[in-house]
Amino acid sequence: MRAGARSRWSFGPHVSEKTGAFNAYIRSQTIGVSLQDSEGPRKKSPEELAAEQKATSEISGPLTEFLNKKVTRREAISTVGKIAVGVVVVAAAGAGAAYYLTRPTGPTVAEVVIGCPFPLSGGSSGLGQDSQAMAQIFQDQWNANGGFKGLGGAPLRLIFIDNETDPNVGRTVADTLVNTDKVSAVQNGFLSGLALTESEETEKAGVPMVTGSSSNPSLTTRGFTHFYRLWIGDDKLALKQFQYLKDELLKNNPGTTVKNIAILNDDTLFGTGAGKFYAASNNDPTYGGYNIVSNITFHGPATDVTSQVLQLKSAQPDVLFTAMSFVADAVLFQKAFKQYNLDFATMFSSAGHLNPPYQQLGSDAYFPISRLPWSPDLLVTKPWEQKWQGLFKAKTGKDMYSYPCDTYSCLNTICDAVNRAKSNDPAKINTALQSTNLGPDDVMEGYDGVQFSSTGDNTKAKTLFVQLLSDNVWHTVGPSPVAAYKAVFPQPTWADRAAGKIPSPVKV
Amino acid sequence: MAIEPTALIQSILAGVFVGAIYSLVSAGLTLIWGTMRIVNFAHGALMMLGMYMAYWTWYFLGLDPLLSALVIFPTFFALGYAIDKFLLRRIIQASSVAQLLITFGLTLFIQNVVLYFWRSDIRLVTTSYSSLYWHAGGLVFDAPHVIAFFAAILCGIGLHLFLTRSSIGLAIRATAQDREAAQTVGIETKRIFGMTFGLGTALAAVAGAIITSYYPVNPDSGNQFLFLAFVVVVLGSLGNYLGALVGGLIIGVVQSTTGYVYLAQAELPLAFVVFLAILIFMPEGLFGKRLRR
């Protein structure tokens, strides 16, 4: 069992109740039958035997009848059918009684339980652990501030469970959360692959799930009624990057021309999806129209990326669009770009590059451009976030970054809905979520707030363009109304970097 | 896309460089299988642990990973010996399912201990030669890959000499071929199992250590290599360490050249196609019994 994980092998109680009852019934039948031919290993008193046989004939009626009589197949089936119906009726009655006895009585709610499946191990475990830290901070702060006002101050309790960065495990843990832990809602951070399977379980159980920057477009096109996303789908994000390239980067730097582009993505759900949307965006009549000179999907995490880099080197793209889920791959590629002297005007990036350890590469890491819901420049425009930055740093030793902010905003959105629903009932919370109307200061990201469309997309979401500048911080460089720094475009060549020609950050 | 000869040579060389690492990892895996008949799923995790030891000795003592490999070898030999003595010795006669579960359990245990203490962030070792490149005839060589390659080759030669020249090495091979007969000539196979597991573990850990100068370290780092090592072990005939040493190079080159010539996304599936083809058409592996040692 992974660290921090709870058992994910438990079945819902409804299952075990039923099978338990059925097994007990079968066992009683077996005992009954074996006593028919008496003479057990232990000598029994006549009284005992008589009593048992009486009991036996009562319990085992249908089955002994079935065994003793020569029955036709049809009769046999109908007898088995009767037994089955009996079992189901008894189990249903039991379940009903159990539900009646344990149903929520009155308005008092002891606590509100929200499930937090995180990738605490596996490929994205660093992000998961940091997000878990943020969730713990959120829980402490929320309860310190008096808990749920709409529920007489009931405290918030988060359940953390490890999905091992594995969509199949995610499905299992989501099932555990909704069926065993009976959580009121589930927050899911940032990985599309996990959101996809986990939300299938929550949707089935009628428990709302709010995800942050899981950006796979298909997530909100499934017709789910209990699924909400704070950020934007990859299809729209890809196009926004092409738009940013044309309307800002190229327009502001007329000396640079871009004719050829290349797409490089890994073979995860995120990677292949994002790769496809880059290609599709290039068909856009306004913002696309470049030559795609190379379109590479590689298996991540990789052991060696030389061949991919050599392919790119032969293709000589002016701009590279990447989608890598794993930071280890981002590091390997960046090192190989340097080794083989691959120069681009710029490189668009995402997930793997945004994972902080990427920045251990130092100056070799600089200048990829990415799109994010959050950047540290927001600490200036939204000063209240500085307190959270402090708490986060105290707990993890790191500066706050985009993914933990997702967790904050997901939880805040859910808790707001719980307060308005004045209930911990998933259905009521779901209804409240549909009428969510939060402002810019209710979320950490650069959104205008939160308001959900009928598909569960956040109509107030916005993206920032960020670039890793030479102070080793991802700064907001676009879109122009919110840009804090000037984008470095084109990025310096490796030769320039070796010669020490590394531009310093320039504020707008 | 046109195939450029220099780029093709470059990608073949890259395959050889990374292949040498596969060789080392696979040699350890195949030795353990050949001698103890245990499929060691913990091999990748032990490799990862070697990477961490290299990282921390670099971080705290400034020791170059190649130097720390000299310390890592005996340390992990002892660790492997202890794992055999306290864990595997109890299950050496057990069903293969029990063995599989215990080595898999060991993997989870190691990964979680690492996660607990060091979290899952990737870590990079920076050496004085991390950014050292050599240019020759249009080819580029980076010092970390080249140095790791030669270190791996040295280890491979050392392993070969050990298994053909030393009494213990010969006893390991004798045990692998016939456990009972080995006992009749006075070889204490229990001890040999410990030594084999120690040796296999040390090889994986050293392979991990010498690549830290260019490969990011994290709790999952060993897995990528383990999967390929299984392919190599089957390719090189189960239990045949020479086959594994050669097979590692072959898989490395197949992987990188198909990645360059054909399609980058084909490289891993192709490695598995090779794997399946061998299982079906040459169940004895490429080297069959001819080269088995």
Added chain:
Amino acid sequence: MSFSVEHVTKRYGGVTAVDDVSFQIGKGEFVGLIGPNGSGKTTLLDGLGGYIRKDAGRVALGGHDLSKAPPYELAKRGVGRTFQVPRVFDNMTVVENLYCVPAARSSEPKEKRVEDTMEMVRLASVAHEIAKNLSGGQKKLLELARVVMLNPTIVLMDEPFSGVDPAMLESLLGLMREMNKEGRTFLIVEHNIAVITKNCGRVICLDEGKVIADGSPGDIRNDPRVIEAYLGT
């Protein structure tokens, strides 16, 4: 250093394969162990060699109790063993087959002992051949050479002459006699009575797990119980 076997018994389910077998073999004896098929010869040899657990009885060499010793310990104590189908290390060379024997019972350098042994068994010409390429007889020689490397006190051999051509049989026997002259004891399981009675100084005959005769080849040949066991009734 006498080798003593006392009341050794081995049962498989309801069948008693070896039934209360006792005998003593003195230093330098050359003993044959015969008996019809299924009489328990190989089971007894496996019991003495530590391969199967005995249900009862004691085995000792020169006073050392070896009843519970595993095979490798027996080897270190000087009990050598060969198999009916020679079990050489197929994928190792002849030299490697000898080198892998731990040098516990000799002060001489291993190199010299390997060289001497190879000379003695006349395998020097194929020293660097992979063992699996040897002929069946050469494999038997190599197996015996491995035993020589142990510097054994007693050698247990399971059907050493089966499948060996007459020329090889002579050199194998010659080698065994040479070792015997050095004071090494032999206990040979053999199916073929003729070979045994011609070469052994003493013969033990087993039938249905029991010792039915123990004496000189002449005695054994004329023993009615042996004749009965072999001819059947």
